[in-house]
Amino acid sequence: MAMPSHVEVLPQWGHKRQSNFVAVRQYSRIGVLRTWHILVLTAAFAAWHTSPLLAIEGVFNGSFEQDTDRDGNPDGWRTAGRGTIVQRLERVPLPEGGYAARLTCTQFEGGFPDSHAMLCQLNVLSVKRGQWYRLRLRAKAEELVAGSVSVALVNYRNWTPTGLQEVFSPTSQWESFEFYFRATTDLPAEESRFQIYFQSTGTLWLDDVELTPVPGFRPQRLPQLVTTGDKNFLPNSSFELGGFGWGSLGQGRTTWAANLFRLEGELDESQAYHGHRSWKLTVSHDKRLRIYFDYFDPSVTEVRRFLIAHEGWVALEPGNTYEFSAAVKGTRPGVPVVIQIRQDDRTRTWNFQAGSQWQRLTVRFSAEGAYAYGAIGLDASNIDEDTTLWVDAVQFRRVSAPEDSLSYAPARLVESCVVTDQPGNIFTAPDRGLTLRLRAYNADSKAHRLRGKLSIDDYRDRTVHTETVAVDIPPDTCVEKVFDSLLVGKKGFFRITWQPEGEISQVLRAALIEPYREQDSAFGMNHAFPVDFLIPLAHQAGLRWWRDWSCQWRLIQSAPDAPFDFAIPDQQIDRVLALNGEVLMLLPFPATPWAAAADLERIAQEAQSNSYLKERLVIAQKPKNISAFGAYVRAAMTHYRNRLRCIEILNEPLFTSYALPNSYGWNVFDYIDLLRSAYRAAKEVDPDCVVVGGIAAPPESRWVRDFIEAGGLAWCDVMNLHLYPHRGSPDTYEEAFLRCRDMMRQAGFASKPIWVTEIGCYADDDPPLLPFRVGDDAMNRSLRPSEWRASIDLVKFAAVMGAAGVTKIFYHAGTCGSLNENTAGNIFFEYGGCPRKMYAAQAALAQFLSPDLVFQEKETWHPSLQVYRFQSRGREVVILWAKKPMKWQVPALYEAFDLMGNRLAFSELTLDDEPLYLVRKGP
16 A cells, blocks of 8 residues: 655745734734734744744634735635646635635646645644644535545645644535544644645635644543443453453464454353353464464464453543452463453553462552453463463452452343354345344343344344344343344345343344355455454455465575575465465565665665664665566466466555655666566466556556556556545546546557556444544545445446456455454454445445456436446446436336345336446346
């Protein structure tokens, strides 16, 4: 994924002195300024060009009411951007009174750091590190091709971010937008640029822009457990309901993307401290738990230290003391036990030992953060023999006094939950429907009747099933009620809600899909999921391809005369192949340290203390001997010839720092030199292999254009693109993709396919944190407001890109976040493999668009319709949606299906922004 550095030459401010005087008057509203103060300040402003207006935290003239010199431009604002971009900033009156800013771009050139139409304030805003701020604004847009607008506050002396980097997608109607951010550094006004910008032609209106500090603000961790009781905050704390409400944390050499992603261990009904069940954790030589990841330093981690932790956070009260405790028992004396308390981003650890008899372990801690959760588990890192730890009766409570001592008690006498027997709650037989199990446990000494309501909503939050439930539960007993054959014949995402009377509701995510059964597919992921159980779930949704980064030159050849050793990439690639996946082998970097033509002094200066960046910048340089690079490719193809059929040459060359960074002087001809060498070497080994090449940038990038015009397409079988789209409609990308295809046609390669080997499209209806960010700036730009909207856009992008000759799509990325943390970056799965709406939409999409898809034409059935016609599996498949709601008659000889793949029974439909599928009946 691209993380380009930003370099831009700033022209001088250029405002007249009159507007500077207005800035002083504006500032004087917070206190009394005598006339002589104003005169002194005005004289001080007389000679400046880029000096600050004043070091204040608020936006100046954010209502755009002031235009002192009456030149039509709002005081304190200016444009910035590449000289070839034609843009105009105006102060325009509003029909309801007052003024707004209007920024119009009529000519745009992409592909450069300063490719943007921008209005900004220079040397006005200051922020303090650690302080939270709120940005508010109103906006609307017209014919905005980019579809989205970015807003940021940066230090323009060194182009470092300060914490504010957001994206919003205005429509044709005025809307309010609000963002919260925490300043990551001190920013003095004299080094600041506050900027609002877009990267296309179009018009943006802005009004009421304000930035204010928010003292005492704290982000919200979600979900939050109920803390009204004094005995215990944790539901199902003695595991009588099985693993409901619990997950696992892996401890060891894991990475940002590789974590345990479900509850590990098993329910044990032979051991119990309280009730009838406990949770059993075992580290065994016969059943090893491993986590994989294929990025820079590929890792295979055997997890021998893992914990169970409760799902959800406890909101802490400042100054209070809390207690976390559990009963434990080991297979023998001296079994190492770990307790951890995570408060916000800080983790504290206590070490204990368990014996062969039940004992309670307790830790107390003071509230230092806003939220916390607890974990307890087994540490067998230094133990060679099989080891087991049983955990039961976990308690998290507030301590009322130092001498306060309380024996274990469950959070409630009667507890219940709904569960399924399917991994991730993903069902693959629509003709049998859903099967749910209601479990309930009564810890009381008398019988209880449990009453509640079970309801199921579909992907559009429409209730499709509801029923009342009553269950009698004897004392000290767990009962189970089965709900079978629910929603028979239906497909899609479903949100199941169990609402017991007088208690907190429980929500379960589930999917009912037709499983994908072919070996090849049109879809895959960048990076394979680090835990094995997710890969078959992804395969069922048609995600059969995995883009692997592990076959790096530096990892397989240690010296010029050393033999090639593929032990490291074999671990990653063979695992995926053993799970029946298909692998696209990416050779991400052009060099190894001994082969790189690297300016080590410059790299050291740029990387400073960042050892990872230093190492990566060295291997990003062009090799001194291109034939050595060819030998590397030849060796890789020879080693994997009978296992792999596709190879991709370099990740995002030229426009990022990954490969041949242009900032170091490398150009498109340097990349083509390497691609040519790789192509020839790969074809020598296997003439039928598929070589994927290109700049892996967005279709409108100048680097993509330069690659095509320089003849690069002659040296690859497939051209790659990457896209981290704005939050606007995918329709707006259609022109860029078609223009890219036209360039390929003009270069004589009209039929050459395109693979999009990275694309992001993210959403989480149950975010773990508010305000929510999915990942880095590129990923956050691709964040959608809801999972339904992301599902819509996945299908739209497939249609738009398919119309331009894209035949494979790889989503970024196969990653696993930690329990109670952000997992949205993997797009399709919540913790535990539970589906997001995008998963069910992807499963349907894969059923309609196969790897043999061929675009036929874009139909013109109606001016308000977007209609894309494909051939797939020997049948005609149409994807269509309406730009505005309309009644529409399904054409004769076609069957219609909704976003989730359900057949629509009516011939007259109400179309809207949600895509439908049409399949032509018969031959």
